[in-house]
Amino acid sequence: MATTLRDVARHARVSVKTVSNVVNDYPHVSDDVRRRVREAVRALGYRPNLAARTLRTGRTGLLAFVVADVEAPGLHGLAREVVRAATSQGFRVVVEPHGPGTLPSARAGGPHGVDAVLLATDVAPPGMVDARLDAGTPLVLLGESGDPRCDRVALDGVRAAADATEHLLRTGRRRIAAIGAGPGEATGPAQPRTLGYQRAVRRAGLDLPAGYLRATAQHRYEDGHRAALRLFAHEHPPDAVFCYSDRLAIGALRAAADAGLRVPTDVAVIGIGDSAEGRYSRPTLTSVSADPAFLARTAVALAVARLDRPDAPPTRITAPHTILPRESTRPAA
Template sequence: MATTLRDVAQHARVSVKTVSNVINDYPHVSDDVRRRVREAVRALGYRPNLAARTLRTGRTGLLALVVADVEAPGLHGLAREVVRAATSQGFRVVIEPHGPDAWPSARAGGPPGVDAVLLATDVAAPGVLDARLGAGTPLVLLGESSGDPRCDRVALDGVRAAADATEHLLHTGRRRIAAIGARPGAATGHAQPHTLGYQRAVHRAGLDLPAGYLRTTSQHRYEDGYRAAHRLFAHEQRPDAVFCYSDRLAIGALRAAADAGLRVPADVAVIGIGDSAEGRYSRPTLTSVSADPAFLARTAVALAVARLDRPDAPPARIIAPHTILPRESSHPSG
């Protein structure tokens, strides 16, 4: 038998009306009561009656988490936290892949039947942002510091994260630091945040790096990291460290180093971004920049829910904290 509002109310020792108020995120509920109700919702596995909610409020109770790659490292942790945060607010989550065939009609506004979209990719399909925003559906950009200024965003500070990663390599004694993951054209056009952070850290250290140390990739696949690192390791002035814009690129670079007969970290240090499970179990283990997925998820869901109630509020931009997780791939040289 399905759990009812009354079951949740009895478990939390509150009225059915109070449970309804918490689930629908109404104000004027104390923090203690709100916490008790949300704990009861999780403990009992309560799921709102979406059909009844839609008739009453015009909302479906569904949030869409749109991702660039359903197999991307770190996605499972982020998705788990998004589901947890959404459930505590009385919503369910559907996961949508992003790509040219994922949303058949941008004019239709993307995935149908959802109250809000969390977009966990920095490149949207043509027309998707305009269609969603034009339809009045809340759209939160998640995980990147760049993006459309019309949208709410919760983001890693890409410039600061890249600078911190590069400075970590500098502090371990490396001086020939290459980077992998810039978008094609980024070296001559408007640089993306990771490129800016890398370049600023290098310049602050007074280093004049050889041409070709900033490697572009069309995607962030393992093979992209491998190919870029393979070229770097054949460079006349081989780098002694590589900063990769994602853990996938970094893991590809680790394999390229092994194939080139290089020891990591004795000959070359490697750092990525993402704190993926693959990096934690690679050999050597991968040093990585980690954002807090729980913070990203809680904040993104809160922004989406707030936008439902205040559609005309100015777009919010919230920076997520990050930390360097030193592991075997960047032990100090010498």
């Protein structure tokens, strides 16, 4: 038999009306009562009647978590946290991929639609943003760059890149290259991670050779491998490489092995993302980690708040990050 609101109320020692208020995220409920009700919801496995909710509120109780690459390192952990955060707010989650020039299939409103979209990408396709905003659907971006009309939560790319580069400097490296710049950055605006890398290099007073900033079309393993091989064939090869993602960094680890270089003795490598692949690579990969639980909780909270206040100014929140030192950046002897 399905768990009812009355079952949750009995378990939490509150009224059925109070449970309904918490499930529907109404204000004016104390933090203690809200916590007790949500604990009861999780303990009993209560699932709201979405059809009744849609009729009553015009909402479906669904959030779409849209990703550019379903195989991206770290995505599974983030998706798990998004589901956990959404469930605590009484929502279910559908996960959808999007490719270049495509829009997610989940429509706004209607029996098969979603109440809000969480988009995990650094580049939000303009068509997607326009379509969602025109439909009045909240769109929350999880990425360092994004449309100023949307709520956003993300790593501070400038600070994270600077911290990663400074970590390499503290290990004694001085010829630090970078992999992951955009193809157009040589003549156009630099992305946050490029700015952070360049800032740390300047602060250290380093005059690095031309060609140390390597652009990649994407952040695939093969892109990191190809760019790293070119760096290792440089007239003055680097003794460290900062990669804009763990995928690029793992490609660079393979390139070092192919070039007969030892990591970290001959060259140190650091990435961003704290992926499972990096934790189990050989050597294990030093990485910059954002807190996926923080990202998920904040993104879901922004989406829910936007449902209640659709005309509020966009909110931008910076997620904390930390360096996780591993074998790939042991200090130089």
